[in-house]
Amino acid sequence: MDIVIKLSQFLLSLSLLIILHELGHFIPAKLFKTRVEKFYLFFDVKYSLLKKKIGETEYGIGWLPLGGYVKISGMIDESMDKEQMALPPQPWEFRSKPAWQRLIIMLGGVTVNFILAFIIYIGMAFVYGDTYVANADLKDGVWVTNPAIENAGIQTGDKIIAVNGQKIDRYDDIAKNLFMAKDVTVERNNEIKTIKFPINIINKISNSGVKRSLVEMRIPFVVSGFEETSPNKKAVKPGDILTHINGVPVKYADEVAAQFKNFSGKTIPITIKRGDQVVQSTLKFNKESKSGVAYASRLPYSNLEKLNLYTINRQKFSFAESIPIGIETGANGLVEYGNQLKTIFNPKTEAYKEVGGFAAIFNIFPNTWSWEAFWTITALLSIMLGVMNLLPIPALDGGHVMFLLYEIISGKKPSDKFLENAQMVGFVLLIALLLFANGNDIYKAIVK
Structure with a gap:
């Protein structure tokens, strides 16, 4: 279907x-x-x-x-x-x-x-207005989910301030700007750094084999499901939020994933938040440090609001207000696509290797129907x-x-x-x- x-x-x-x-x-x-x-x-x-x-x-x-x-x-x-x-x-x-x-x-x-x-x-x-999370609201920085971006020098927890000298105001603008980045300005441990990206970063991103976004919001470890052979189907339930592992408090899913690598063949105590309850449980790990518990890499804005994680900015526009906004969005789209073509025609970027045909266009569309x-x-x-x-x-x-x-x-x-x-x-x-x-x-x- x-x-x-x-x-x-x-x-x-x-x-x-x-x-x-x-x-x-x-x-x-x-x-x-x-x-x-x-x-x-x-x-x-x-x-x-x-x-x-x-x-x-x-x-x-x-x-x-x-x-x-x-x-x-x-x-x-x-x-x-x-x-x-x-x-x-x-x-x-x-x-x-x-x-x-x-x-x-x-x-x-x-x-x-x-x-x-x-x-x-x-x-x-x-019709839809504007819904976004301000980049400034990412107090603990971003979660780097693509190894090519990590190898280029961006770390989980970095606050991305600007790309190619242009200030980033919205979270949604980070990934698409990183894709065409030459240099990235970040704040790390209260220090401002400028990181130079390799000229063939687009090719490196493609060759990483990771199809997820380049970076994600840092969110809690929310259980989303299980692998078929997971021994932990009764230990946790979908929707549970991990708050402590082996007695250590954890705030974000990336911190949990990093700790999981240390528990090969072990059973460890965990604390989870289940609705309004705090529940004590345990997680079993196999020799490869796998628990078989899947977690959400991203959450809908409505969930982020319920968890009091980020402020969701919402704006509605009259038809008259929508006209200049739509024109500006279209003009920005033209400039962005023009820059992409310039990058493709520059052999040094190796971006020509990522040029796609009808299958690439087909894969842009989501599996669920969304008019937006x-x-x-x-x-x-x-x-x-x-x-x-x-x-x-x-x-x-x-x-x-x-x-x-x-x-x-x-x-x-x-x-x-x-x-x-x-x-x-x-x-x-x-x-x-x-x-x-x-x-x-x-x-x-x-x-x-």
Whole structure:
């Protein structure tokens, strides 16, 4: 059932983004009286799953879910329709339109992508408001849960003050900033330190094999369940909070996990908090110092509040207030994704090894249905799709825009033969990028 929910979110998001992107080309094409022959969700290689012709346009769903397209008459695109291009230009064709109209048609898709992202962020600010824990409220610092971050020099208990010179105000911003960190400023034992991260930190994080967040809030050891062979199923219950181990008080789960390594083959006394009761019990450990007791690595904000651990800040916004907040969130998303691309194109970072394809996108979606998560991911993907399509690669919107700008500035239109060759080169590049990204997914699935 989890896979069905995950797949449903993935396909819904992908379909929404593709349809709206192609609609961004379709609407200005129709406004400028340019004939659109096809409007397809997914690619209809050899055959279509569904199709219906309305007026001069065939609408359909293809079987190959690698994107979508609109086929505009008189345009050199992925269809490579050389027969049509060999005929004299017709008034309804793309090539007969003024350069400025063709430019608007080509920019329509990415424009819709960016507008969609901003609309989603505005809507989310209005519907969900803002809920966060202030970074300053993490009095005992963070819990480092990824060995690559630990090896880079960050320790559990460090208070992360700034990343790349930018002050961190919210807990939720820590992990995503660490992922792109060059240097991190921390407070450790009342002393301020600046830690330099290796340039290939992204690759090191990926190779660590740990899929959890890079850091977590420090929370108590709350029992969440048991391994099947655990001898401690009667000693503790889910929801119990460990407060003492072998007579020593413990506040956080990371402290408990560190102590557990010392009890190979032993049975030790523990104190637990069960609701309003304080209960004495024991835990048994095998020779590998395993108790078979699972604990929660993170807790919902509502639980954190009940345990009086952290202050949860909540803000609600009117629709008018949501507009600048959503725009700012979208603008920050654009800047962040631009920085990620710069990192990927820098060979020294080795970030190109982490480029993923459809499987990587699929894995972003949660196993449980969450509209908040769905819209957050969809907005991010919309920004990614818009930016990627603007890359000046023939066969992408950005390639067509590049040639159109050249035509507008120079007054000279590239020949159809040149555009055909450029389209072919761009198509080969796109296939290579698709193979590389999805090949990375396959490699990680098999090797890692």
